[in-house]
Amino acid sequence: MDLNLKVWRQKDAKSRGSFKTYEVKNISEDASFLEMLDILNEELVMKGEMPINFENDCREGICGTCSLYVNGRPHGPDTGITICQVHMRKFKGMKTIVIEPWRSRAFPVLTDLIVDRSSFDRLIQAGGYVSARTGGVPDANAIPIAKNKADEAMDAAACIGCGACVASCKNASAMLFVSAKVSQLALLPQGQIEAKRRVQKMVQQMDKEGFGNCTNTGACEAECPKEIKLVNIARLNREFIGAKLGAQVMSL
Secondary structure (H helix, E strand, O other), X not given: OOEEEEEEEOOOOOOOOEEEEEEEOOOOOOOEHHHHHXXXXXXXXXXXXXXXXXXXXXXXXXXXXXXXXXXXXEOOOOOOOOHHHOEHHHHOOOOEEEEEOOOOOOOOEEEOOEEOOHHHHHHHHHHOOOXXXXXXXXOOOOOOOOHHHHHHHHHHHOOOOOOHHHHHOOOOEOHHHHHHHHHHHHOOHHHOOOHHHHHHHHHHHHHHHOOEXXXXXXXXXXXXXXXXXXXXXXXXXXXHHHHHHHHHHHHO
């Protein structure tokens, strides 16, 4: 495959960025998207040019660091998958591929295709934890949990925090991410101790970080590589309203 790549290049967080066009030739259809970028970077280094900076780690769709906006879609043309697992055969027949970083005030660009997603870390620090004493490794059946609840909690816990939900949302909302983290704990008895404080603190931190509001367009669910469901946002709203009403009653 011979392709033209329009790649966002930005020296650092303070510099103005722009798109730069590169040609890549004889790329195998069986190569992964990140392998293609590796090949391009090797060519750039051989020419004495600066390689393109992009994040990646596991390359197995687990870590969520390979956050790229490709041809107008987070993680590229496939669904339910991260860009590190997308193969070049998905781009067969294309001549140009546009690659850029996430676009959100809460995810400022650090360099090239790398953004600062530490806002997600601060959201987790605000309430994504439990203080229940677990001791040693407990027996899996020691705490009775209905299977449907355990399954829902596990589905929510599948979120890898890549930020595709934010990148796909016209408002740059983090509601799907926050709702997944709230849901995985709100559904389990271990998460009940901080339940009311958790949801209020995480929503407060989300607003503080500059994420937008949710208008339920469903773009986040459509582009999520782990297919986290919108029902989690409904649960987050329910938990938040319940916590606020409970706090008002206690203050009377």
